[in-house]
Every structure is written in structure tokens, then in C-alpha cells.
Amino acid sequence: MENNTLNIEIQEKPAYSYPIIIGEEIDFFEYIKEFTKAKKILIVTNKTIFSLYENRIKSDNAYYVILEDGEEYKNIDTFKKIIDSAIENRFERRDCFAAFGGGVIGDVTGFAAASYLRGIDFIQIPTTLLAQVDSSVGGKVAINHEKGKNLIGAFYQPKAVLSDTNLLKTLDKRQLKTGLAEVLKYAFIEKSCCAELNYRFYDFLDAYSEKILKLDSVILKKLISICCTLKASVVEKDETEKGMRAVLNFGHTFAHAIENLTGYTKYTHGEAVAAGMIMAAKLALKLEMIERSYFVKINELINKYELLPDDLPDFNKDEFIEAMHLDKKADADKIRFILPDSEFSVKMVTDIDETLIKECIEI
Ligand SMILES: NC(=O)c1ccc[n+]([C@@H]2O[C@H](COP(=O)([O-])OP(=O)(O)OC[C@H]3O[C@@H](n4cnc5c(N)ncnc54)[C@H](O)[C@@H]3O)[C@@H](O)[C@H]2O)c1
Ligand SMILES: [Zn+2]
Known part of the structure; x- marks a missing residue:
């Protein structure tokens, strides 16, 4: 082979x-x-x-x-x-x-x-x-x-x-899905990675979901190579995380707070990232950075792969904001969010009104 x-x-x-x-x-x-x-x-x-x-x-x-x-x-x-x-x-x-x-x-x-x-x-x-x-x-x-x-x-x-x-054939389903959350993340940040793909990664993931979940090796090889191309195109330009690499953190500001408040054991990283991406998309929608149709598209793909935890607790919103401040990627006082600003593209946003953030802490 x-x-x-x-x-x-x-x-x-x-x-x-x-x-x-x-x-x-x-x-x-x-x-x-x-x-x-x-x-x-x-x-x-x-x-x-x-x-x-x-x-x-x-x-x-x-x-x-x-x-x-x-x-x-x-x-x-x-x-x-x-x-x-x-x-x-x-x-x-x-x-x-x-x-x-x-x-x-x-x-x-x-x-x-x-x-x-x-x-x-x-x-x-x-x-x-x-x-x-x-x-x-x-x-x-x-x-x-x-x-x-x-x-x-x-x-x-x-x-x-x-x-x-x-x-990957011996991985349990939950471990596979935690990786898939990061895979889907690449689809939502594709345009911000400056890599040339011949087609939309979103469409690939949408079309081949069954084969991917069944670990079809031809499709998996393609998928891994697309993800590595996208990640590499970012880190090649920013090896030591001075700026551009931040796009890889789409969904992660919320995810880190979820992981922190649930002791890092209740959810896998990918489950937290999947929930975090939905929350970030909600925030972008409220800020009128994206159209509702794209918000729906993000939800649809995440749901197609069944990546969301179904028992996310009702977080105390103040504690949640506090946990986001603790994230090591937060500047002294400002929480940095990577939010979608158009289809398959993201940008960094700071200084968001806390009341608005609190309205997005649910999936
Ligand atoms: N360096 C980076 O850029 C970077 C990026 C993301 C995450 N991380 C780190 O990666 C870690 C999480 O990695 P992970 O999700 O791979 O977790 P992991 O390494 O704990 O592996 C998950 C589980 O799968 C088992 N496993 C591994 N391969 C298997 C196989 N082929 N068949 C059956 N079981 C197998 C492991 O024994 C383990 O129980 C975290 O520590 C995180 O901080 C690092
Ligand atoms: Zn991650």
C-alpha cells in the first residue's frame, strides 16, 4: 500500500x-x-x-x-x-x-x-x-x-x-470522537489557515461522514493529510505561537473553562471543544459576525458526528467567566475569543461584553 x-x-x-x-x-x-x-x-x-x-x-x-x-x-x-x-x-x-x-x-x-x-x-x-x-x-x-x-x-x-x-482501529468510540472534534475544527477555520485545498473540507466531512466513522482507510488518510496540511500551514508561519497560531484555538476558550470546571475528567477534550465551538458560534451570531445560515451549518456538522456531550451541567456563569480568565492564553484582563467571521473563517476578538458571553454558555 x-x-x-x-x-x-x-x-x-x-x-x-x-x-x-x-x-x-x-x-x-x-x-x-x-x-x-x-x-x-x-x-x-x-x-x-x-x-x-x-x-x-x-x-x-x-x-x-x-x-x-x-x-x-x-x-x-x-x-x-x-x-x-x-x-x-x-x-x-x-x-x-x-x-x-x-x-x-x-x-x-x-x-x-x-x-x-x-x-x-x-x-x-x-x-x-x-x-x-x-x-x-x-x-x-x-x-x-x-x-x-x-x-x-x-x-x-x-x-x-x-x-x-x-x-486507529483499536481506539474506543469516545477516543475517536475526541479526535473528530479537532478534525471538524479545521473545517471551520480552513480559510484562516492560508492553505490551498482544492475543495472545502466542510463538504468532504459532510459527504464522507459514514466512511469516516467506519474508519475507511482511504478516506482517513486523506482526512489526516488535510488536517496536517492545515495545521502545518499555520505553524509553519508561526512556530512559536506569536500570533497566527491562535486560530487553532477556535472553541477552546469555552472548552478550557468547561474542562476546568468539571475537573478535566468528566468530558474528553474533544467533547469540550465541540461544545465550545457551538458556544463560540452563538457568540459570533449575537455579535452579528455571521449569518444564521452558517450558524446552522456549524451545528449540523457537529451533530452529524454526534460530538456533543448530552449532560452538560448548568454552569454558574460567573464561575465560567472566571475560569476563562484563568486560561493561560488570556491576556492579563481580557479574554481572547477566536470567533467565526464568515464561512470557514475565524478571527480574534477581545473586549466582548460579559453579559453577552454569559448568554452563550449553553449548547
Ligand atoms: N502538543 C500539542 O500540540 C498538543 C495538542 C493537542 C493535545 N495535546 C495533548 O495531548 C494529550 C491528549 O492526547 P490523546 O487524546 O491522544 O490522549 P492519550 O494519549 O491519553 O490517549 C487516549 C487513550 O487512548 C489510548 N490509546 C492510544 N492509542 C491507542 C490505540 N491505537 N488503540 C487503543 N487505545 C489507544 C491511550 O492509552 C489512552 O488511554 C493531552 O495531554 C493534551 O495536552 C498536545
Ligand atoms: Zn484542542
């Missing part, structure tokens, strides 16, 4: 450009050999993924760090475990670390790779849809601190991203 290759070019640093390979049954070690000079590979994964795919990551020159499963392990202890293993096994600068897992594994392994010997080659092998369309692209790596998520991190680009759609 033919693999697709997409090249990510970082404008600020051409030497850090890298390929994303999208395919089925990818021979990971073949590509690692092609893209690094590593004699040894430190593969970081978790127990769940290792038990499913041990046979896919076996190699004579591989060493393994197998973590417990969960966001709570994206921490400094895990970081140390990875570094300890590299030191113990005498990893040198020309060797490499490979993250085999979802966003949790990708983020902590990437941060360890950025730090070990001031930077060792890093390969991303994302195993969740969210990681294949979002977290593995863009070079943000991080661990959590007990005071907040992703407080310790770096911008560190991988040598290559190897996305195998067959790995």
Missing part, C-alpha cells in the same frame, strides 16, 4: 523541516533508519498500547519505556524515567527517542527528547486520531505541573511523524 508523504517546512528554521508519512502498516523502523542516524532507539509507550502493538515495535536496536496509561503520568516523574533509561542504556546524541502513543506519550517523550543531551532526534508515531491530526504536528512538547496543564515544555520539532491509520 502506497504511503503519502507531506513535508512540513518551518519558515523561521528551514533546517527543522520534516516529513509526515501517512499510511497503513507502515514499517516504522525503515523510516527511522531513513530519517535519523540512530544506532539505538528509545521507544516510549504505555501498557495499553504496548499490549496491543508489541509486535509492531519490536527491533534489536530498540529499548523500551512502558508507562502507566493516563494524563496524570504526563509529569516530571515520567520525564525522569525516560531520561534515566536513556542514561542507563548509554544513549548518545546521534541516537533517537520515539513516541508510540497518543498526545500524552508524544508530549512527554518530545519534552524528554528536547532536553536529553540538549536535544536528541525525536520520532512521533501517533496512535490516536487526536495525535495524528493535532498533537504530533507543530512541535509543542510539554509535561503538566500540579498547578496546571502543559506548564513546562518547549518547541521541539520531530525528525518525522509516522501516522498509521490501522492503529
Whole structure:
């Protein structure tokens, strides 16, 4: 089966450009050999993924760090475990670390790779849809601190991203849908990403919803490659998040408040983002930034994929606003919103009347 290759070019640093390979049954070690000079590979994964795919990551020159499963392990202890293993096994600068897992594994392994010997080659092998369309692209790596998520991190680009759609077959439905929320987000921000697609991503998602939900591999490869193209077109121009990258946060200001007020465990990130996108669209409608027909279109696609939680609590509106202020992307006093301003386009808006915001905290 033919693999697709997409090249990510970082404008600020051409030497850090890298390929994303999208395919089925990818021979990971073949590509690692092609893209690094590593004699040894430190593969970081978790127990769940290792038990499913041990046979896919076996190699004579591989060493393994197998973590417990969960966001709570994206921490400094895990970081140390990875570094300890590299030191113990005498990893040198020309060797490499490979993250085999979802966003949790990708983020902590990437941060360890950025730090070990001031930077060792890093390969991303994302195993969740969210990681294949979002977290593995863009070079943000991080661990959590007990005071907040992703407080310790770096911008560190991988040598290559190897996305195998067959790995998605073992994901549970909820995990698949959390990735799909980010996928739909790309449709709503498409025009603000400055990428040239030959057709509207919205129409693609609308037309192929059944095939996508059934994990049709041809359609999935196309979908992943569109999402990576869109995300890359943004991060290529703004590697270190000075401005333009903010469009990727459509729905996220509301989503972060939902996650914060429900303890980060009740809803998946994607469920919160789906609800957040509806709230942001409502706000844009109230501000007369979009027509009602486009507001309906946004709702229709999100509902078609059944991404919304059906038990969102009746939030205390003052607490909700307070939680939005806590979001690390909020400037000192102003809450920044990324809102739709026309079909498939978004822009940043600040200084919105709080009463208006409060009217949008429902789906
Ligand atoms: N760096 C970035 O730009 C960026 C962007 C978005 C999110 N993130 C981070 O990503 C993390 C969330 O990532 P996620 O949603 O992938 O979660 P995750 O890594 O926790 O994976 C979700 C669950 O799926 C399981 N799993 C993974 N692959 C599987 C497979 N192929 N089959 C069966 N089960 C599998 C995992 O064991 C886990 O239980 C968060 O920590 C978030 O902060 C980072
Ligand atoms: Zn997100």
C-alpha cells in the first residue's frame, strides 16, 4: 500500500523541516533508519498500547519505556524515567527517542527528547486520531505541573511523524470522537489557515461522514493529510505561537473553562471543544459576525458526528467567566475569543461584553 508523504517546512528554521508519512502498516523502523542516524532507539509507550502493538515495535536496536496509561503520568516523574533509561542504556546524541502513543506519550517523550543531551532526534508515531491530526504536528512538547496543564515544555520539532491509520482501529468510540472534534475544527477555520485545498473540507466531512466513522482507510488518510496540511500551514508561519497560531484555538476558550470546571475528567477534550465551538458560534451570531445560515451549518456538522456531550451541567456563569480568565492564553484582563467571521473563517476578538458571553454558555 502506497504511503503519502507531506513535508512540513518551518519558515523561521528551514533546517527543522520534516516529513509526515501517512499510511497503513507502515514499517516504522525503515523510516527511522531513513530519517535519523540512530544506532539505538528509545521507544516510549504505555501498557495499553504496548499490549496491543508489541509486535509492531519490536527491533534489536530498540529499548523500551512502558508507562502507566493516563494524563496524570504526563509529569516530571515520567520525564525522569525516560531520561534515566536513556542514561542507563548509554544513549548518545546521534541516537533517537520515539513516541508510540497518543498526545500524552508524544508530549512527554518530545519534552524528554528536547532536553536529553540538549536535544536528541525525536520520532512521533501517533496512535490516536487526536495525535495524528493535532498533537504530533507543530512541535509543542510539554509535561503538566500540579498547578496546571502543559506548564513546562518547549518547541521541539520531530525528525518525522509516522501516522498509521490501522492503529486507529483499536481506539474506543469516545477516543475517536475526541479526535473528530479537532478534525471538524479545521473545517471551520480552513480559510484562516492560508492553505490551498482544492475543495472545502466542510463538504468532504459532510459527504464522507459514514466512511469516516467506519474508519475507511482511504478516506482517513486523506482526512489526516488535510488536517496536517492545515495545521502545518499555520505553524509553519508561526512556530512559536506569536500570533497566527491562535486560530487553532477556535472553541477552546469555552472548552478550557468547561474542562476546568468539571475537573478535566468528566468530558474528553474533544467533547469540550465541540461544545465550545457551538458556544463560540452563538457568540459570533449575537455579535452579528455571521449569518444564521452558517450558524446552522456549524451545528449540523457537529451533530452529524454526534460530538456533543448530552449532560452538560448548568454552569454558574460567573464561575465560567472566571475560569476563562484563568486560561493561560488570556491576556492579563481580557479574554481572547477566536470567533467565526464568515464561512470557514475565524478571527480574534477581545473586549466582548460579559453579559453577552454569559448568554452563550449553553449548547
Ligand atoms: N502538543 C500539542 O500540540 C498538543 C495538542 C493537542 C493535545 N495535546 C495533548 O495531548 C494529550 C491528549 O492526547 P490523546 O487524546 O491522544 O490522549 P492519550 O494519549 O491519553 O490517549 C487516549 C487513550 O487512548 C489510548 N490509546 C492510544 N492509542 C491507542 C490505540 N491505537 N488503540 C487503543 N487505545 C489507544 C491511550 O492509552 C489512552 O488511554 C493531552 O495531554 C493534551 O495536552 C498536545
Ligand atoms: Zn484542542
